[in-house]
Amino acid sequence: MPVYPEIDETYSALCAGMNKRGIAYVHVMNQTHFFMEGKSSAAQEQALRDLLKHCKAELGETVLILAGDMTQERAQDLVDAGLIDLAAFGQPFIANPDLVARLKNDWPLTTPDRDTYYGSTAKGYVDYPPYVPA
16 A cells, blocks of 8 residues: 555554454565655665554564565564564565575575566476576
């Protein structure tokens, strides 16, 4: 949703309601670049962090997962800041079937080719090779 004056109150109430219902986790997709087009990346990141802070405060024991534009560094920063519990890596996992090993060993990541996603063939979906160290 686009940013609007009552967004913090809306999402705080939503997250509090989910917490009362004992939901195990909430998976959020970062879409700030869509609804904050024209704003700086710093402003987009701050808006996301503010929203996550409000939600995390209301969620109690409910796990908060964030996906979208995730890097290892960003994921660790958000976890360390207490804004999320887990990070999800969608596109990086498509292009890197060995993503966990690559992150663990600081190996380079393959850039995914969005033009080949879900094209009903293996191309661009299951044909990315694992990293082979030199």
